[in-house]
Each structure stands twice: as structure tokens, then as C-alpha cells.
Amino acid sequence: MGRILVIAEHDGSELNPSTARCLSCAGDFSGLDCDVVVLAKDGKRVCEQAATLHDVSTVIRIDHDANEHALAAVQAPQIAKLAEDYSHVLGPSTTFGKDLMPRVAALLGVAQVSDIMSVISPHSFQRPIFAGNAIVTVETRAQDMVVATVRTASYQATADGGKATIESRALDVELPTHTRYRGTSGSGDGGRPDLQSASIVISGGRGVGSEKNFALIYQLADRLGAAVGASRAAVDAGYIANDHQVGQTGKIISPDLYIAIGISGAIQHITGIKDAGTIVAINKDADAPIFEIADIGLVGDLFTIIPELEKLL
Amino acid sequence: MDRILVCLKRAVDYNVRIRVKTDGSGVITDGVKMSVNPFDEIALEEALRIREKGETGEVVVVSIGTDACQQQLRVGLAMGADRAIHVRTDQALEPLDIARVLIRIAEAEKPGLIMLGKQAIDGDNNQTGQMLAALWERPQATFVSELTISGATATAVREVDAGLETIEFELPAVVTSDLRLNEPRYVKMPDIMKAKRKPLTTTELEELGITPQTRVTVLQTAAPPARQKGKMVADAAELVAELKRMDLA
Structure with a gap:
């Protein structure tokens, strides 16, 4: 049996709705338990939000100063380390997940499946190619960990009402310092x-x-x-x-x-x-x-x- | 920096209307126009502009695939790249293996930057740059719409869901281009003639010691469910009435 790890997307204080959509996709892997990981500088608030989502077993809280902003080069080695205990690692196909998940997959030496729009079996999925002009059914090797992004538009947000436990963890991983966040300007x-x-x-x-x-x-x-x-x-x-x-x-x-x-x-x-x-x-x-x-x-x-x-x- | 490596993928031209084979075995590519993946073309344009500002010595283009890829490398040379590297294989490589091949090239060429498109418009994977950066253990700046080089560091503006994000990173690094990074130049006839004399070296995939694997098998390719043309209304009042009827207003 396997276990799913969903990577939470957030801005430091609010959980992004893409996470609840990823959890809906995770729910389509029948029988697999699902944990959520929150990487943040201080993830208390985001973890509490994630814990209320339906069908989450454990919310893993990883606080680190380097996690103040989501930098793929910093987050990927932490997730790759955590992934050792899982059969599936899912992130949203937002710019956050697209930036991060291939880096995680490469560190783990496995393929990454982009934009899952439906789950056929724990190792088989449908995804769009050619700007959605064709839909392929793909299958990953049974022995490989599945690292994937979830096409969030294909899933409704999972319901509230969950009561997951929050577990703080510290990871013994060396983090790079070659990339620095300088700011975001949004409308x-x-x-x-x-x-x-x-x-x-x-x-x-x-x-x-x-x-x-x-x-x-x-x-x-x-x-x-x-x-x-x-x-x-x-x-x-x-x-x-x-x-x-x-x-x-x-x-x-x-x-x-x-x-x-x-x-x-x-x-x-x-x-x-x-x-x-x-x-x-x-x-x-x-x-x-x-x-x-x-x-x-x-x-x-x-x-x-x-x-x-x-x-x- | 001494050089920038730019990766060019041969892909179905973006104007081609994609049709799925009736037996579900793939997309029709026979007799279809092929081009440089548009995002890669933008990456190359940016590398050329960096060279024109005197911030790099040369721009080297690389492509992995069949002999036909040399057409796209020649386009790259005609745009202004100094030389080209073709890694020859008849197999279709997955992003992770493409990244492994590019690492081999990077070990030999020691580029200050590796630039490529954020995704190819055929597979829409959006993975190769990130995987390459991971294996290279170097920074990545993905979805870039503005790039500034200052000595051994670079600043990139990234198009993210929340708006425009700025990051600063040390070189060498991997940069993947978004659409608004620049508008690629048109290739002129004399440049095409000149490109024929520029160096293009071919290496067999096997010589690089990479054995590609099939980690993801495509079982079936299907046309997407089509949306049907709906009804036309005559004016705003009719539109609102229709929305109300559908319980949407």
C-alpha cells in the first residue's frame, strides 16, 4: 500500500485554494492515506487551515527561516527527503507547483507527470498535451514513486470538516543559498x-x-x-x-x-x-x-x- | 561569462491544427510543418541580446533528436548563434533524460547560463529546465519575463500566478523563458546563407554514456471532448434572459 504527500501552496499566512483541489485528486487514489506538508517560516496558521480539509491524515509542519518564500531550489531537497516515506507526491499545476515538482522528481531520479486531469489507477493518469488538443492516458512504472502536478481546473476543492493532526518536523537537509527572493508585485x-x-x-x-x-x-x-x-x-x-x-x-x-x-x-x-x-x-x-x-x-x-x-x- | 547554452526543441509549428490519429496511437505529425519550439526561440533571442551587450563570449545552441533537428539548429545559427551541437538519437527522450544529456554537454562546455523555453508546445510538460537545474545543483529561474546579468549574479522577473516575482541568483544557472521576455528577430536571407558555414557538430547519444529509459508509457491518445456551439442571442436583454433561465444570473 502507498501513501500520498500533498505539497501545500500558501503565501505565508493563507493556504491557496489549489491545495484543496489537489486533495480532491488525492481522494481519487482509492485506499491511500494522504498527508499535507507545509513549508514555511512560521507555518502555524497555514497548518491549521490545512488540518480542517477533508481526508487529510497528518499535516506536517516544517518551519525554517529559509522557507519564508517559496523557492524551488530550497524546497525541493526538503520534499525529496520527506518523500522517502511516500508512494505519491502531488503538487498543484500552478506556477508554484510547476516550478517545484520537476525539481523534486529529478532529485528523486523519477519522471514527473504534469497536469493530471483524471486518475485511472495509482499509476495511470490522463493529461492534456498540445494545448489541450489531445488527451493522453499515461502509465508510470509500478516500482517508481509518482511525482505529479494536478491540473487544478479539473478538480473541485475538497470539503472542510477534517480534523487532521499537526506534526512539527525538522529535516536534516542542506539547503542552497544561491537563490534569493526579492519581492512580488501583483495587481x-x-x-x-x-x-x-x-x-x-x-x-x-x-x-x-x-x-x-x-x-x-x-x-x-x-x-x-x-x-x-x-x-x-x-x-x-x-x-x-x-x-x-x-x-x-x-x-x-x-x-x-x-x-x-x-x-x-x-x-x-x-x-x-x-x-x-x-x-x-x-x-x-x-x-x-x-x-x-x-x-x-x-x-x-x-x-x-x-x-x-x-x-x- | 564565456558562453550561454540554449536548448532548441524541434516541435510541431504552433500554427498547425493538431489532429489525433483515429487509432488513438498519437498525434498526426507526418507532413506537418516543424519549427523551433517558440519558447526556445525566445530563450535564444535573449541569449543573443546578452551577447550583443558584451556579457557573454558566445552563444551555443543544442538540440537532441533525429537528423531532422539540424534544421532547427540551422535556424538558431541563422538567428545569430555561434555554433551548434546536435545530440543524435532516434528515440524520443523523456524530460529527465533530456536533462541528463544536457548535464553532459554542460560539463564539457561550462556555460554561465543554460537557457530554454519554459515548456514545449507539444508535450506541455514544463519540466526540463527545472530537472536540469536540480541535477546541475544550480539555481533555476523559470517563467522569466525580464533578465539582467551583473557579473556573477543575475536578476530575473518571473511571471507567477500572484503577479511578477523578482529573484536574484548566482551564476551558473538555468533560465526558462516566458512569452513576454522578448520578441524574437526575423531571420534574413543572408543570415541563412551565413548559417550554413557555421560549425555544427554531431554526437551520438550513446557516446555520452546515457541510456534513455521509458518511465512513462503513453497508452492512448484521444481527441478532447469538444464543446458544442451553443445559441446566438440578438441583444443584451436576450442574453440576460438566457442566463436567468439557466439560473446563472
């Missing part, structure tokens, strides 16, 4: 819902036309309690910050409702929204590819339509 987005876990997302594309015009998208989003996303074209044009980008190289999301405004629908963008419950597209070009996959399409000028929607909603 923060004024208390709006998180793009990766929001139930409604409104995205703007090149058609929005300017940074100033994005205020329209924000107004509508606030009316609906939605998070704000963007196409790569809008980010490249400087209308909005990179942390809003949705798509193959941005965020892969699965809201209940996705409203794409002034987005033509390049395949790389569609990859990021395929798992949305309902897709609404508003675009002045009736031939825009986004209409091929939208559940509801509306051809027209977004500058007329958005104010109308605000009145009606």
Missing part, C-alpha cells in the same frame, strides 16, 4: 475574487482597446461578484497585468460562468476555459472562433452591450 485586484477559484469570471481581450476601457470590465465584474481575466493579447498590449492572463501559458480556470468580451478565441485561450460550466462570448466579429465553443453568443459592440448588461443584471 492584488482590490479584494475581488481570486481568478483561479471564482465561480464567475469576466475576461477582456484586445477588443477592449485600452487600459482605461478595462474599467468597463471591472464595473461589470463588480456587479456580478466576478473575478477579472484577460486574453494574452490584452496583457501583451499592456491593458492589464500578467496575473490576469487566462490560457495555455496563463491560468487554466473552471468557473461556473465565463464571459469573454472582445476576445476572438485563439486556441491557446480556449485551452484555459474549456472546463467552464457556461461560456458566454460577446464580440463584434461574427466570425470570431470563440463563437464556435460559446454556449451563448452575442455579436455586437461591447461598448454598447456592457452598459446595457449592467442595467439588466
